[in-house]
Amino acid sequence: MYFSASKLTGGYGGVNIIEDCSFNVNRGEIVSILGPNGAGKSTAMKAMLGILDLKSGEINLDGQDITKFKTQDRIKLGVSFVPQIKNIFTELTVEENLEMGAFLNEDDIRLQIEKMFDLFPIIKEKRKQAAGELSGGQRQQVAIARALMTNPTVLMLDEPTAGVSPVIMDEIFQHILNIKKQNIAILMVEQNARQALEISDRGYILVTGKNAYEGDGDYLLNDKEIRKSFLGG
Amino acid sequence: MDFLNAIILISNFILVPAITYGSQLALGAIGVTLIYGVLRFANFAYGDLMAFGTMIVILFTWYLQSKGITFGLLPTALLALPIGILFTIAISLFFDKTIFEYYREKKSNPVTFIVVSLGIMFVLNAVVRIIIGPNDINFMDGHKFIMKAREFKQITGLNEGLAIKSTQVITLITTIITCSLLFYFLNKTKTGKSMRAYSDNEDLALLSGIDPKKIILLTWVIVSILATVGGTLYGLDKSFKPFTYFNNLLPIFAATIVGGIGNPLGAFYGGFLIAFSEIALTYAYKKFFKYLLPESLEPNTLIQFISTDYKFAISFAILVVVLIFRPNGIFKGKVI
Numbered sequence: 001m002y003f004s005a006s007k008l009t010g011g012y013g014g015v016n017i018i019e020d021c022s023f024n025v026n027r028g029e030i031v032s033i034l035g036p037n038g039a040g041k042s043t044a045m046k047a048m049l050g051i052l053d054l055k056s057g058e059i060n061l062d063g064q065d066i067t068k069f070k071t072q073d074r075i076k077l078g079v080s081f082v083p084q085i086k087n088i089f090t091e092l093t094v095e096e097n098l099e100m101g102a103f104l105n106e107d108d109i110r111l112q113i114e115k116m117f118d119l120f121p122i123i124k125e126k127r128k129q130a131a132g133e134l135s136g137g138q139r140q141q142v143a144i145a146r147a148l149m150t151n152p153t154v155l156m157l158d159e160p161t162a163g164v165s166p167v168i169m170d171e172i173f174q175h176i177l178n179i180k181k182q183n184i185a186i187l188m189v190e191q192n193a194r195q196a197l198e199i200s201d202r203g204y205i206l207v208t209g210k211n212a213y214e215g216d217g218d219y220l221l222n223d224k225e226i227r228k229s230f231l232g233g
Numbered sequence: 234m235d236f237l238n239a240i241i242l243i244s245n246f247i248l249v250p251a252i253t254y255g256s257q258l259a260l261g262a263i264g265v266t267l268i269y270g271v272l273r274f275a276n277f278a279y280g281d282l283m284a285f286g287t288m289i290v291i292l293f294t295w296y297l298q299s300k301g302i303t304f305g306l307l308p309t310a311l312l313a314l315p316i317g318i319l320f321t322i323a324i325s326l327f328f329d330k331t332i333f334e335y336y337r338e339k340k341s342n343p344v345t346f347i348v349v350s351l352g353i354m355f356v357l358n359a360v361v362r363i364i365i366g367p368n369d370i371n372f373m374d375g376h377k378f379i380m381k382a383r384e385f386k387q388i389t390g391l392n393e394g395l396a397i398k399s400t401q402v403i404t405l406i407t408t409i410i411t412c413s414l415l416f417y418f419l420n421k422t423k424t425g426k427s428m429r430a431y432s433d434n435e436d437l438a439l440l441s442g443i444d445p446k447k448i449i450l451l452t453w454v455i456v457s458i459l460a461t462v463g464g465t466l467y468g469l470d471k472s473f474k475p476f477t478y479f480n481n482l483l484p485i486f487a488a489t490i491v492g493g494i495g496n497p498l499g500a501f502y503g504g505f506l507i508a509f510s511e512i513a514l515t516y517a518y519k520k521f522f523k524y525l526l527p528e529s530l531e532p533n534t535l536i537q538f539i540s541t542d543y544k545f546a547i548s549f550a551i552l553v554v555v556l557i558f559r560p561n562g563i564f565k566g567k568v569i
Contacts, residue, residue, distance in 0.1 A: 071439065071440070072439070072442055072444075075440065075441075075442050076442070081440055083436070083437065083440070086434055086436060086437060087437060088434070088437070089429075089430045089433045089434050089437060089438075090433060090434070091429065091432075091433045092426065092429060092430055092433060096426050096429075096430070099423065099426060100426065100427060100430045100438070100441045100443070101441055103423070103427060103441045103442045103443055104441075104442035146437075146441070147440075150442075
């Protein structure tokens with residue numbers, strides 16, 4: 001597996017939010033982490049990024065143990081992250097947001113910016129506008145584009161469709177499918193479980209910080225028990 | 234003719250002084266706003282940092298003068314400016330390393346930072362008074378006037394004269410150069426953009442690989458440059474007295490908040506707004522109206538809105554009004 005977490009245990013202060021959590025993702029694959037509120041989905045993702053102090057567990061990237069790596073070093077290795085909130089620089093223009101995404105990149109980033117504009121045509125029109133003035137769906141696209149500027153091999157998304165309309169949600173999922181084609185490993189946490197599973201290759205369902213179910217998208221979508229408990233019938 | 238006289242009168246007593254004072258406030262306010270934007274606290278030691286920088290400039294001016302070195306028509310202080318800047322950078326970084334960094338790592342709240350900066354303010358204040366004394370010091374040399382009031386009257390034949398001091402022109406030119414360089418840096422260079430990005434969204438800046446240590450270091454360097462340049466220009470134009478610099482903290486903070494705290498361009502305009510309000514509202518318009526109105530309507534009072542003794546009340550009033558009606562400033566800034 002390209003990017004994997006095994007038996008992660010940790011949390012804030014003394015309380016464990018995730019316990020013995022394991023999941024993994026390969027390049028060119030979309031994996032969703034689902035579950036009820038407070039199940040530790042976002043916390044699990046923060047652990048992968050190195051923001052959370054782990055008590056035990058191991059995180060591997062491309063065969064290398066990165067458990068002890070700082071967040072910034074993980075980013076340099078190709079792990080990118082789109083937070084759920086405050087995921088753009090509101091006072092910077094769209095173009096500057098992209099430039100900041102490639103901050104660590106010393107080469108010419110013009111090409112990469114053009115690539116992002118091809119991927120997200122709508123933000124090309126708004127390139128000179130302050131990102132904070134865009135609509136929710138456009139902001140989300142800027143946020144994802146910023147994360148892609150480093151040319152990552154792993155893209156982690158924390159609830160990319162939170163607070164957007166169903167039409168925009170479909171659009172964002174379509175973009176995520178396009179990103180998958182670039183051989184990027186995509187790991188996302190989602191509230192809109194059913195829609196997320198429809199585009200996912202595999203999924204994990206966390207309950208109170210532990211792995212409850214896992215399997216490929218179709219299996220999770222069609223399992224009666226899971227449908228009833230997590231997908232709303 | 235009377236109309237021209239009135240215009241010249243206003244230019245001489247309001248326009249020219251306000252542009253000069255506004256430039257000095259703008260430099261101060263941009264410094265305060267940058268500290269707030271990046272380090273997220275209001276730095277009360279800023280006025281005394283300006284005094285410290287100016288003091289070093291004065292000491293080196295005296296040294297240069299004692300060696301017989303002057304800058305011809307320009308004040309010698311401009312030659313000493315780079316050294317003043319270096320010392321100010323050094324002391325800013327010293328305070329940051331020994332004091333602010335400790336509270337940053339503890340993630341103290343902004344109020345703690347404000348109190349800490351008050352402490353540094355007292356220390357700097359004392360250091361400056363011990364070294365150079367509390368008295369008025371005039372360190373302006375070189376050519377004093379570009380245009381004297383008497384010369385202007387002779388040339389134009391008007392009753393009113395327009396005096397332009399060389400310090401006023403130097404202030405304006407230096408401010409234009411400094412601010413142009415600063416805004417070019419903030420808006421066009423990668424490092425400058427990363428500074429704005431860090432100020433806008435710290436967490437996302439970290440995720441983008443921006444190094445906060447470098448940003449903070451850079452902020453202190455820029456702020457020290459602005460403090461020394463602003464302080465020296467003010468001292469050249471008026472005179473150097475440590476207490477005045479402490480006093481100027483109020484108009485500087487008012488300019489910062491009016492312009493939207495954390496917004497450098499806002500702070501620039503804020504400086505001019507405060508300066509113009511202060512000078513225009515404390516000017517006695519009696520003579521002005523004498524030129525413009527027919528004799529029967531001539532005023533017999535001074536027509537002065539408020540005495541110059543209360544000029545700080547104007548900054549304070551503007552500050553209060555802005556905080557009540559537009560807490561994030563006239564230009565968009567952060568909400569305090």
